[in-house]
Amino acid sequence: MSRRKEIIETFNVDLGDLVDGYQDLLGDLTDSKAKPKLILDIDATHSGRLTNSRVYPGVMVRKSVGTFTFPKGKPVLKNHDSDKDPIGRVTSAKFKQLKQGKAFELDYKSPSTGPGSGVVTLGLEIMDGDSIEKFLDGRYQEFSTRQSFDGFFCSVCGNDYTKDNCGHYPGDVVSLKGKDSKNKEYLVYGITGPLSYKEVSVVNIPADAYTNINEMEMIDSSFERDFLVSGRDDFDHGISQLLLASSVGTD
Numbered sequence: 471m472s473r474r475k476e477i478i479e480t481f482n483v484d485l486g487d488l489v490d491g492y493q494d495l496l497g498d499l500t501d502s503k504a505k506p507k508l509i510l511d512i513d514a515t516h517s518g519r520l521t522n523s524r525v526y527p528g529v530m531v532r533k534s535v536g537t538f539t540f541p542k543g544k545p546v547l548k549n550h551d552s553d554k555d556p557i558g559r560v561t562s563a564k565f566k567q568l569k570q571g572k573a574f575e576l577d578y579k580s581p582s583t584g585p586g587s588g589v590v591t592l593g594l595e596i597m598d599g600d601s602i603e604k605f606l607d608g609r610y611q612e613f614s615t616r617q618s619f620d621g622f623f624c625s626v627c628g629n630d631y632t633k634d635n636c637g638h639y640p641g642d643v644v645s646l647k648g649k650d651s652k653n654k655e656y657l658v659y660g661i662t663g664p665l666s667y668k669e670v671s672v673v674n675i676p677a678d679a680y681t682n683i684n685e686m687e688m689i690d691s692s693f694e695r696d697f698l699v700s701g702r703d704d705f706d707h708g709i710s711q712l713l714l715a716s717s718v719g720t721d
Contacts, residue, residue: 505690509593528588563590
């Protein structure tokens with residue numbers, strides 16, 4: 471009997487050094503009855519790299535990236551707690567191919583320990599005020615994605631773990647006789663089939679060092695403008711502009 475598997479991937483993002491003043495900003499927005507939104511653009515997950523004894527092939531990730539937004543944007547949660555209200559939603563999902571040709575198509579045969587063969591970039595819209603504060607002051611820095619998949623294949627013999635157990639366990643090292651009749655050691659890892667992404671969560675356990683927050687944007691309708699923060703170097707300037715705007719009284 472076929473069984474559909476579900477896995478969770480965690481990773482770390484570095485927000486850099488944040489400036490003081492965010493509490494005053496958020497306080498002003500709350501007092502003015504504004505409903506600010508924090509827009510994040512992140513490198514969320516990578517294909518073709520070895521992560522926790524499994525590999526997401528680039529071909530499969532590229533094919534599956536649309537499930538982040540179809541039929542609607544997946545929720546942004548805290549600690550994968552689906553019983554609690556989401557703090558935001560996924561608004562966009564794109565796949566960027568980092569390798570070409572056979573290096574991409576066969577990335578699962580020799581998985582990378584670096585950035586891999588491709589990256590999924592997500593747009594997140596955070597609407598929860600408490601969570602916005604925690605993103606800005608650096609308490610929220612790590613994320614995790616949850617996905618189910620059809621087929622989870624052994625890197626050594628090709629067995630589908632969702633149907634049967636071949637005795638090769640991901641993370642183990644096995645010794646097999648090669649074409650030259652000499653024994654070689656092989657790392658066992660799982661290779662996923664088509665993926666279906668369920669949600670992305672804020673968590674406390676980092677894993678993938680190659681993920682990153684590319685942009686942060688605070689939107690407040692009471693100012694009739696928004697402020698874009700692109701990367702670490704521009705953060706101080708962006709916050710100073712937000713603080714300047716918040717100091718201007720509104721009727």
